[in-house]
Amino acid sequence: MLIAFTDLQLTGQAEESFVGLENFRRAFGDEDFLNAVWLTLVFTVLSSLIGQNTLGLTLAALMRRASKPVRTLTGGIVVTAWVLPEVVAGFLLYAFFRREGTLNAILDWLRLPSQNWLFTLPILAVSFANVWRGTAFSMLVYSAALNEIPQEITEAAEVDGAGGWRRMWHITLPMIRRSIGTNLMLNTLQTLSVFGLIWVMTRGGPGGRSQTLPLFMYEQAFQNSLIGYGTAVALLLLLVGSLFSLVYMRLLRTEV
Numbered sequence: 158m159l160i161a162f163t164d165l166q167l168t169g170q171a172e173e174s175f176v177g178l179e180n181f182r183r184a185f186g187d188e189d190f191l192n193a194v195w196l197t198l199v200f201t202v203l204s205s206l207i208g209q210n211t212l213g214l215t216l217a218a219l220m221r222r223a224s225k226p227v228r229t230l231t232g233g234i235v236v237t238a239w240v241l242p243e244v245v246a247g248f249l250l251y252a253f254f255r256r257e258g259t260l261n262a263i264l265d266w267l268r269l270p271s272q273n274w275l276f277t278l279p280i281l282a283v284s285f286a287n288v289w290r291g292t293a294f295s296m297l298v299y300s301a302a303l304n305e306i307p308q309e310i311t312e313a314a315e316v317d318g319a320g321g322w323r324r325m326w327h328i329t330l331p332m333i334r335r336s337i338g339t340n341l342m343l344n345t346l347q348t349l350s351v352f353g354l355i356w357v358m359t360r361g362g363p364g365g366r367s368q369t370l371p372l373f374m375y376e377q378a379f380q381n382s383l384i385g386y387g388t389a390v391a392l393l394l395l396l397v398g399s400l401f402s403l404v405y406m407r408l409l410r411t412e413v
Contacts, residue, residue, distance in 0.1 A: 158388075158392065160173075160384060160385055160388040161180055161181075161385060161388040161389040161391070161392050162175060162176060162177060162178070162180070162385075162389075163175055163176060163385045164176050164179075164180075164385050165384040165385040165388075166382045166383060166384060166385070167379070167382035167384060168382045169382070173385065176385070180385055180386045180388075180389035181389050181393070183386060183389075184386070184389060184390060184393060189365060189368075189373065190373060190390065192365055192368070193365075193368050193369055193370050193372070193373035194370065194397075196280055196366070196367065196368060196369050197349065197369040197370045197394075197397070199280055199284075200280060200283065200284055200287070200348065200351075200367075200369050201345055201348045201349060203280075203281070203284040203288075204283075204284040204285075204287035204288050204291070204348055205287070205291070205341075205344040205345050205347075205348040206341060206344075206345065208284065208285075208287070208288035208292070209287070209288055209291045209292045209294070209295045209344050209348075210295055210337070210340065210341060210344065212288060212292045212295070212296075213292050213293075213294070213295020213296040213298070213299055213340070214295065214296075214299045214337075216231065216235065216292070216296045217295075217296050217297075217299035217300040217302075217303055218299075218303065218325070218329075220232065220296075220300065221300070221303055221304075232296075235292060235293045235296055236293045236297075238289055238290050238292075238293060239290060239291065239292075239293030239294060240293075241290065242353075243290070243351070243352075243353035243354050243357075244353045244354075244357055246286065246289075246290045246354060247286070247353055247354045247355075247356070247357025247358050248357055250282070250283075250285075250286035250289065250290075250354070250358055251275070251357060251358045254274040254275050254282045254286075254358070255273075255274075255275060256273040256275075256276075260274065261274075275358060275359055275363075276363055279358075279359045279362065279363065279366050279367035280366060280367045282358065282359070282367075283354065283355045283358055283359060283367050286354055286358060287348060287351060287354060290354065291344065291347065291348070294340075294343070294344065294347075295340055295344060298336055298339070298340045299333065299336065299337075299340070301336075302332075302333040302336035302337075303329070303333065305332075305333075306328070306329065306332050306333070310328060310332075311324060311328065314327075314328055335409060338405055338408055338409045339405075339409070341405060342401070342402055342405035342406070345398075345401045345402075345405070346398050346401070346402065349370070349371075349394065349397060349398050349401070350371060350398075351369070351371065352371040352372065352375065355367055355369060355371075355372060356372060356375075360372075361373070361376070370390065370393070370394045370397070371394065373390060374387050374390040374391050374394065375387070377390060378390075378391075
């Protein structure tokens with residue numbers, strides 16, 4: 158932590174010196190850093206708060222009513238993506254999105270326009286990749302939470318004429334809200350630290366359009382040899398994660 162307040166470098170000067178808050182002032186005046194903060198928030202909201210959370214809950218709700226073979230097959234496919242190493246998942250999604258990849262082959266077969274997704278929409282491509290890889294955790298959390306809802310309550314609502322959406326909004330979501338809050342917090346913290354997936358797919362490019370804070374921190378510390386500055390960025394990333402955690406913990410506390 159103390160390194161963040163020095164000008165330590167991998168190459169160049171022999172000894173570091175204390176620079177106080179200069180690295181932090183530099184960060185907030187650095188357009189590349191501010192761009193990385195924005196892209197980190199976009200990546201987190203799209204892939205974690207919206208993507209993994211919504212898809213995980215949807216799959217859990219659908220699998221609750223599905224037959225056992227369907228549950229087994231779907232669960233196996235989703236969990237397989239989750240247990241893959243991040244780098245392996247990155248290579249698979251790179252092969253899917255690249256110009257000569259699987260997605261464009263499907264679009265060409267359907268006679269639909271194709272494009273270089275990793276160049277034109279890099280942040281959306283890596284967000285999709287993170288949703289594909291991480292949805293299993295949300296699905297398992299919500300499956301366990303849904304199984305805790307007494308069947309009598311759901312059956313009584315059906316007898317009273319409540320439709321599926323009404324039951325979901327007025328019964329299911331309120332009864333699993335603590336699981337939702339916990340899942341959101343854990344998914345957010347995991348997404349904020351994603352490095353290998355994005356590095357393999359785009360390396361933060363093109364032109365920094367998919368460079369989140371972990372990649373920016375790596376670039377400054379190890380490619381530009383600015384260890385002090387990179388450590389300061391790491392502390393700011395830790396602060397962002399702490400702020401998200403405080404918000405979720407406050408929400409969970411008010412629901413007790």
